[in-house]
Amino acid sequence: MSPPLNVYALADAPPAGVLSGALGEPVRALRAGPFWALAGEVEKPPELTAETLRAHEAAVRRLAEACAAVLPVRFGSVVEQVDFSGREAELLEALELVRGREQMTLRVYGEEPPLDRRSGTAYLESLRSSRSLPELDPLRAALAPLVRAERVEARGGPMRASVYHLIDRGSAPGYLRAISDLQLAVRVAPSGPWPAWSFAPEALR
Amino acid sequence: MRRREEQAMEILEGADPSLLDLIDHVLNKGVLVSGEAMLGVAGVDLVYLRLEALLCAADRVQPRARKK
Numbered sequence: 001m002s003p004p005l006n007v008y009a010l011a012d013a014p015p016a017g018v019l020s021g022a023l024g025e026p027v028r029a030l031r032a033g034p035f036w037a038l039a040g041e042v043e044k045p046p047e048l049t050a051e052t053l054r055a056h057e058a059a060v061r062r063l064a065e066a067c068a069a070v071l072p073v074r075f076g077s078v079v080e081q082v083d084f085s086g087r088e089a090e091l092l093e094a095l096e097l098v099r100g101r102e103q104m105t106l107r108v109y110g111e112e113p114p115l116d117r118r119s120g121t122a123y124l125e126s127l128r129s130s131r132s133l134p135e136l137d138p139l140r141a142a143l144a145p146l147v148r149a150e151r152v153e154a155r156g157g158p159m160r161a162s163v164y165h166l167i168d169r170g171s172a173p174g175y176l177r178a179i180s181d182l183q184l185a186v187r188v189a190p191s192g193p194w195p196a197w198s199f200a201p202e203a204l205r
Numbered sequence: 206m207r208r209r210e211e212q213a214m215e216i217l218e219g220a221d222p223s224l225l226d227l228i229d230h231v232l233n234k235g236v237l238v239s240g241e242a243m244l245g246v247a248g249v250d251l252v253y254l255r256l257e258a259l260l261c262a263a264d265r266v267q268p269r270a271r272k273k
Contacts, residue, residue: 074235197230
């Protein structure tokens with residue numbers, strides 16, 4: 001039986017040269033249908049600690065810098081065999097989306113506006129409007145030249161939403177500058193650039 | 206499974222905001238290779254719930270999250 005594989009990322013071409021994984025092990029590029037799984041051989045699944053999470057992220061970041069398009073794989077994806085069958089179309093589309101791009105993350109804080117409870121329709125409409133975060137429209141306008149894709153995850157409570165933006169590699173300084181110049185009705189906390197974690201397909205198969 | 210949950214809680218309790226961002230990305234997003242991999246980090250549902258609460262709380266300690 002072959003050793004377990006700790007999978008870091010999925011790509012459509014192997015990186016040039018040999019890169020190291022979270023444990024310093026060489027990352028192998030393994031053919032899996034039209035994809036390459038970028039993985040290191042390990043003896044067992046990693047322990048869940050702050051250090052192992054940082055090491056996994058650092059390994060993915062090295063791979064993202066070495067490849068034009070990678071889809072990061074979640075921490076703890078230790079498998080005997082890599083198989084993406086049945087997901088090819090979805091994954092190929094995602095790889096095209098992230099090619100030459102990276103991710104910025106915005107946490108949006110503030111009070112949710114009161115919802116209109118006069119009728120069921122009014123309630124749903126006000127909920128839909130609130131979840132679309134119209135307070136961010138000035139930000140969206142300012143960032144429009146930089147943002148290639150947006151994903152919003154609405155939350156309840158003091159954090160209204162997490163907003164994930166896909167931008168061209170190298171444009172993070174301009175992105176951060178544009179945000180710092182804005183006056184918004186909500187508070188935003190940006191971080192990044194990150195590999196395109198939030199634009200990798202989510203579905204559990 | 207219990208030990209993994211305890212480990213996750215220990216990380217979250219002491220996490221700084223940048224680590225919370227990292228946890229959100231590395232644990233919560235990304236391609237899932239298989240269902241078994243999900244079980245490899247057992248207790249993650251609980252981690253996500255706690256993480257969301259802490260990301261909210263991070264608002265109070267992030268210097269960049271100033272009132273505008």
